[in-house]
Amino acid sequence: MSRDDTSVLLLGTGGPWVSAERFGPSTLIRHGDERLLFDTGRGVGIRLVEAGEEPAQVNPVFITHHHLDHISDLADVMITTWLRGRTADLLIYGPPGTEEIVDTLVNKVYAKDIEWRSVGEPAFGGWKPVQAKDIVPGDAVETANWRVSCAYAVHGHGLNFSKEFKNNWKCLSYRFEAKGKVICVSGDTVDCAGLRSMAEGADILVQCCFASSAETRGNSHLNDVATFTLADAAQAATIAKECAIGHLVLTHLRPKSEADLAALEAEVRETYLGALTIGRDMTTVSLPEKPG
Numbered sequence: 001m002s003r004d005d006t007s008v009l010l011l012g013t014g015g016p017w018v019s020a021e022r023f024g025p026s027t028l029i030r031h032g033d034e035r036l037l038f039d040t041g042r043g044v045g046i047r048l049v050e051a052g053e054e055p056a057q058v059n060p061v062f063i064t065h066h067h068l069d070h071i072s073d074l075a076d077v078m079i080t081t082w083l084r085g086r087t088a089d090l091l092i093y094g095p096p097g098t099e100e101i102v103d104t105l106v107n108k109v110y111a112k113d114i115e116w117r118s119v120g121e122p123a124f125g126g127w128k129p130v131q132a133k134d135i136v137p138g139d140a141v142e143t144a145n146w147r148v149s150c151a152y153a154v155h156g157h158g159l160n161f162s163k164e165f166k167n168n169w170k171c172l173s174y175r176f177e178a179k180g181k182v183i184c185v186s187g188d189t190v191d192c193a194g195l196r197s198m199a200e201g202a203d204i205l206v207q208c209c210f211a212s213s214a215e216t217r218g219n220s221h222l223n224d225v226a227t228f229t230l231a232d233a234a235q236a237a238t239i240a241k242e243c244a245i246g247h248l249v250l251t252h253l254r255p256k257s258e259a260d261l262a263a264l265e266a267e268v269r270e271t272y273l274g275a276l277t278i279g280r281d282m283t284t285v286s287l288p289e290k291p292g
C-alpha cells in the first residue's frame with residue numbers, strides 16, 4: 001500500500017442483534033500505514049486479526065456514541081493493542097462522556113487487569129496509556145496526513161426521553177479527509193442536517209441502514225425505528241443521491257435473509273444510481289488511486 005492509498009474495511013456490519021455473521025459496528029479506514037478505527041463493536045479484535053491487520057497499529061479510535069453495540073469492545077481495543085505491542089498512547093475521541101467511560105474502564109473496571117499485566121507480565125513493557133478526548137461539532141482531529149471532523153447526528157432524540165437524558169445523549173457523524181478524498185462514517189442516525197454536512201460530496205459514505213421498507217411496512221415498531229433511530233433503505237438512498245456520494249456502503253444491517261437483502265438493494269437502486277455496496281463483515285471498499 002503506498003503512502004496515500006486509502007480504503008475502508010468493514011469489520012462489523014451488525015448492530016446490537018447478536019450474530020455470527022455480522023459482528024458489532026466497527027469500520028477501519030486504512031490510509032497508507034495508518035489505521036483509524038470508527039467504533040469498537042463486538043468482535044472487532046477478532047475481525048482485525050482475521051483481516052490480517054495488526055491491532056497494535058490501530059490509532060486513533062473514534063467513537064460515534066455510547067450504545068453497547070458501538071463500545072462493547074472498547075476495553076478490548078485498549079488492552080489488546082497494548083498486549084500486541086502498541087508503543088504510542090492510544091488516542092480515543094468521542095462525544096461528551098467518552099473521557100469518563102475510558103477513565104472508568106482504565107482506572108476502575110480494568111485497573112487490576114492492567115496492574116497485573118504491567119507487573120506480572122513485564123514482557124509487555126508496562127501499561128501503554130490511552131488518552132481520551134471528548135469532541136463536539138467544530139472540533140477537528142488533524143495530522144499532517146488527514147483530518148477528521150464531526151457533527152451531531154439524530155439517533156433517538158425524538159423519542160420520549162427526559163430532557164436531561166436528551167441533553168446528555170450526544171451522537172456523532174464523522175468526516176475523514178485526506179488529499180482531497182472524503183469518507184463519511186454516519187454512525188447511528190436518521191437523515192439529518194448533521195449527517196448531511198459530514199456526507200456532502202463524499203467519495204465513500206459508510207451509512208447505517210437497518211432495513212428496507214418491505215421489512216418496516218406494517219410493523220409499527222420498525223416504522224418508529226426508521227423514523228427516530230436508524231436510517232432505512234429509502235433514507236440512505238436519498239442521502240446518497242442528494243449529497244452526491246460516490247460510493248454508498250451500507251452497514252448496521254438488521255439480520256435478514258438474502259431475499260430481504262436483495263429487496264433492500266433494489267429499493268436503494270430506485271433512487272441512487274452511484275456505486276453501491278451492501279456491506280458484509282470483512283468487505284473492503286477502495287478509493288481510486290491518485291493518478292501519477
Ligand SMILES: [Zn+2]
Pocket residue numbers: 015016025067069070188252
Ligand atoms: Zn448501533
